[in-house]
Amino acid sequence: MSTPLQPGPSQSTARAFLSGVVAAWTSVFALVLAGSYIGIGALAHDFGFSIGWMTASTLLVWAAPAQVILVSTLGAGAALIEVALAIALSAVRLLPMVVALLPLLRTERTRQRELILPTHFTAISMWVEALRLLPQIPRENRIAYCNGIGLGFMTIACIAGAIGYLLAGRLPLPLAATLLFLTPMAFLVSVIRNSRLMVDRLAFAIGFAVGPLMIWGKVDLALMWTGLIGGTVAHVAARLVARKGRPS
Amino acid sequence: MSNLALHSYLALVLVGFLPSEVWRWLGVLLGRSLDEDSEIVLWVRAVATALVAAVVARIVLFPPGGLADVPLEVRLGAITCGLIGFFVLKRSPFAGLIVGEAALVAGALLVGR
Numbered sequence: 001m002s003t004p005l006q007p008g009p010s011q012s013t014a015r016a017f018l019s020g021v022v023a024a025w026t027s028v029f030a031l032v033l034a035g036s037y038i039g040i041g042a043l044a045h046d047f048g049f050s051i052g053w054m055t056a057s058t059l060l061v062w063a064a065p066a067q068v069i070l071v072s073t074l075g076a077g078a079a080l081i082e083v084a085l086a087i088a089l090s091a092v093r094l095l096p097m098v099v100a101l102l103p104l105l106r107t108e109r110t111r112q113r114e115l116i117l118p119t120h121f122t123a124i125s126m127w128v129e130a131l132r133l134l135p136q137i138p139r140e141n142r143i144a145y146c147n148g149i150g151l152g153f154m155t156i157a158c159i160a161g162a163i164g165y166l167l168a169g170r171l172p173l174p175l176a177a178t179l180l181f182l183t184p185m186a187f188l189v190s191v192i193r194n195s196r197l198m199v200d201r202l203a204f205a206i207g208f209a210v211g212p213l214m215i216w217g218k219v220d221l222a223l224m225w226t227g228l229i230g231g232t233v234a235h236v237a238a239r240l241v242a243r244k245g246r247p248s
Numbered sequence: 249m250s251n252l253a254l255h256s257y258l259a260l261v262l263v264g265f266l267p268s269e270v271w272r273w274l275g276v277l278l279g280r281s282l283d284e285d286s287e288i289v290l291w292v293r294a295v296a297t298a299l300v301a302a303v304v305a306r307i308v309l310f311p312p313g314g315l316a317d318v319p320l321e322v323r324l325g326a327i328t329c330g331l332i333g334f335f336v337l338k339r340s341p342f343a344g345l346i347v348g349e350a351a352l353v354a355g356a357l358l359v360g361r
Contacts, residue, residue, distance in 0.1 A: 035345075042314075043307070043312060045313075046312040046313030046314055046315070047312045047313070049256060050253065050256075053253075053256055053257060053260060056257065056260060057260055057264060060260060060261065060264065060265040060269075061260075061264045061265055061268050062268075063268055065296075065300045065303070066264070066268045067264075068300075068303055068307075069299075069300075069303050070260070070263070070264045072303060072306060072307055072312070074256070074259055074263070074264075075312060076310070076312075080259060080262070080263050081263075083259075083263040083264075084262070084263035084266075084267045085267075086299060086303075087263060087264060087267040087268055088267035088268070088270070088271075089295055089296060089299050090268075090296050090299050090300060090303075091267060091268035091271050091296075092271055092292045092295070092296060093271075093292060093293055093296050094268065094271040094272050094275065095271040095272070095274050095275045095278070095292075096275070096289050096292075097275070098271075098272050098274075098275025098276060099275045099278060099279065102275070102276065102279065112276070115276055119272045119273070119275065119276055120269065120272060122272055122275075168313075168314065173314060173317055173318075173356065173360075174318075174352070174353045174356040174357055174360075175353070176313075176314035177314045177315045177317065177318045177352060177353075177356060178349045178352055178353060179314075180307075180311065180312065180313070180314055180315040181315060181323075181326065181348070181349060181352050182345070182349070183304075183307060184304045184305075184307045184308050184327070185326075185327065185330045185344070185345050185348040185349065186341065186345050187300060187303075187304045188304055188327065188330070188331065188344075189330065189331070189334045189341040189344035189345060189348075190341045191297065191300065191301070192331075192334065192339075193334075193339060193341050195297070199290065199293075199294050200293070200294065200297050202294075203294040203295070203297040203298040203301070204297050204298065204300075204301040205301070206298055206301075207297065207298030207299060207300070207301030207302045207305070208301040208302070208304065208305045209305075210298075210302065211298075211301060211302025211303070211305045211306060212302070212305045212306065212309045212310075214302070215302075215306055215309075215310065216309075222302070223299055223302050223303065223306075224299070226298055226299060226301075226302040227295045227296065227298045227299030227302065228295055228298075229298070230294075230295070230297075230298025230299075230301070230302070231291060231292075231293075231294035231295030231296070231297065231298040231299070232291070232294070232295070234294045234297075234298065235290065235291045235294045238294075
């Protein structure tokens with residue numbers, strides 16, 4: 001595992017940054033990210049946003065689920081407060097990610113403002129790779145390396161988003177539909193795949209069933225209520241099952 | 249920039265950027281005082297999962313543009329095929345995605361005829 005770009009001890013910040021970029025581009029997540037953002041780009045196109053807006057949403061929001069919510073709710077003309085609440089609920093999971101990442105980045109001399117960028121870059125893909133790779137990097141180079149991973153992934157996402165956007169406007173119907181179908185299909189299987197815990201599967205199943213009912217019934221703040229109800233029911237149910245299963 | 253375009257960028261910052269970024273900032277502020285496996289973190293994850301599921305269902309049932317031209321039965325059938333493909337083919341998300349997409353194209357072509 002000693003490629004020339006693997007950072008050794010006491011290496012310059014620029015090199016650490018570059019090896020982070022390379023780590024992102026050669027990660028399996030590069031492919032996953034490209035696929036998701038092609039789908040989101042296509043959604044943005046069909047919901048009537050501009051390609052500049054799509055790119056800005058990737059740079060600013062930088063969380064695929066939140067961007068899917070943003071595009072599909074704003075595009076469908078949902079109330080701004082409903083969109084904001086749904087985004088906030090979907091993005092709470094960024095908080096524990098940041099909390100878990102920071103101890104790997106901080107040194108005694110780290111200033112708060114140096115953490116702004118790596119914190120903004122924190123999203124599932126970058127977080128998984130950073131947690132895996134950072135321990136091998138000298139501590140003084142870690143922030144630069146982490147920024148490299150983040151920017152590497154973000155570049156892929158912006159390019160893929162633009163490709164999806166442009167293709168959606170040009171492909172004939174069944175093919176254009178496949179681009180728009182990428183997001184729901186990929187989210188569905190990857191959530192089932194990633195949810196080792198019963199609580200996650202249950203939450204997904206309830207959300208999938210209750211969400212459309214709420215939207216169909218024109219309930220105010222449908223997404224927020226679906227999240228809160230589905231998540232809470234799943235959480236409580238999983239706890240009850242765990243308690244029953246435990247020998248007392 | 250037209251008024252509408254300006255509005256959409258303003259909305260992006262206000263209801264897209266701020267509500268997500270605030271959790272990253274809070275993460276820095278709260279620092280070490282949060283346990284990965286605490287009840288509150290598990291609950292938050294369940295809420296986010298249910299919400300994302302609702303968004304997925306919403307895109308399939310009330311889809312935008314090009315996907316809306318594919319009939320509902322075909323969309324639901326394709327989702328089901330993708331799920332079956334996922335479970336049958338070693339729980340590979342990639343396999344599920346390919347099978348689901350193939351079913352969508354096949355269904356759209358069959359119905360369109």
